[in-house]
Amino acid sequence: MLMQQESGKIRTSSFTRMIERNAVSKTAGRQRNLHEALELMGAKIEYDRNSEIYGEGESAEFIYKVISGAVRVYKVLDDGRRQINGFYLPGDIVGIEASSEHNFSAEAVIKSRLLVVKRTPVLALATRQSEIANELWSITARELDHVQNLMITLGRKNALERVVAFLLEMARRVHSFTIELPMSRQDIADYLGLTIETVSRTFTQLENEQAIELPASRRVVLRNRNLLSQLNA
Amino acid sequence: MLMQQESGKIRTSSFTRMIERNAVSKTAGRQRNLHEALELMGAKIEYDRNSEIYGEGESAEFIYKVISGAVRVYKVLDDGRRQINGFYLPGDIVGIEASSEHNFSAEAVIKSRLLVVKRTPVLALATRQSEIANELWSITARELDHVQNLMITLGRKNALERVVAFLLEMARRVHSFTIELPMSRQDIADYLGLTIETVSRTFTQLENEQAIELPASRRVVLRNRNLLSQLNA
């Protein structure tokens, strides 16, 4: 909690100036693509576990790219119910919004290093280079696609199918059938619209059915891929 | 069913040529904004109730704007479970995708008139005019926002809250507390991740609690707006 506050303070002082300086000096030359441009215009900042990256309602001042660690983007209802819309892993871009306000909140799931880039210079660049504009659009479109698929999971799948969908998604994204989960059972539950107990029970069930191995609670090995794919509805 | 096939055939023959002719001849001049450009480049086509507009996996050849009627965009799992991602009403744009394939299917909910526009000339226009590119991006971003909010509904709200969220969304979109629903209970159920029976029972419950009036099954009058807002979590 304290660290969270600290990183927040830092971000609004010296770091901001550093990021702005980069943005101003480096955008004169033509960048080949968005990621290259972000690299030149941004600064790397470390976020502690559970620290806030941005909050719902804040103006969208920065764009973030995950270098290491993991980020969750979520919304909470007044009574505390939380829905996580997505987890962002190294290489993913977080916080792109066409509107100037963040509609969701973002936190570091574990200690994470992010590339932080001022948003307005990126938008300015996009008006001059249609390829950049296209990449920004594509990122939003990919996110839309992801969330739409998650909607089928939340609206029409049972607990077992949801957990399997999650595991297959993670395996696909880390390019491995051995998955080191950065997030807790609570995070998974809030992503899948379940409770922590149901997630836990379902993991156990999959282990009993030899579909997965659980050498540690945060490490999952996908064993019977056929079975899992079948369960993916 | 037959009508559906027919409109499909028509679309791939003379209508396509008409739309293309418009696209080629009208893009020479500079358009002030996207909707104006679409108007000039597109042709109006009528779709019967339940007829397919495009299917999942098809190449995204056209962009559509609803003139009258209503459109549902959805995905079905192998075993028939259907999740509707959204309803599109007059003024809404349907079928914009950054990728070249449709990830979902679209159907007319009721007899609808759509403006159909070739996609590639619009994209070409966007590379030349950053305002157009921006509008396209904004449309995708607004859709993302809508779907993300729906995710909270699907992941974290109970049946009553879901139905209320739906009614308030519809009221907001038609700018009226008297709503003529173009869609069936089944459509609503598949949008909210519920069954038709649960939707029906919830409507009845809201009517009994004087929160709404149901002069006809497809007509809803929002009566106690405070109560409804409270239930919107």
Place this chain on the structure above:
DNA sequence: CGCTCGTTTGAGGATGGTCAAGGCTGGTGG
């Protein structure tokens, strides 16, 4: 007038939530 499709209502049951307790693990300090 009667048929059809969509909607409502009812009874019973399954899935996942709630509440509660116990276990494991990694980090800290003696």
Place this chain on the structure above:
DNA sequence: CCACCAGCCTTGACCATCCTCAAACGAGCG
């Protein structure tokens, strides 16, 4: 190096919500 503690995870028993199956109802149309 070991013991303890805190946080996270698992497991169990019970319960609520929503689903399933079934039937009746009603509005629109030939």
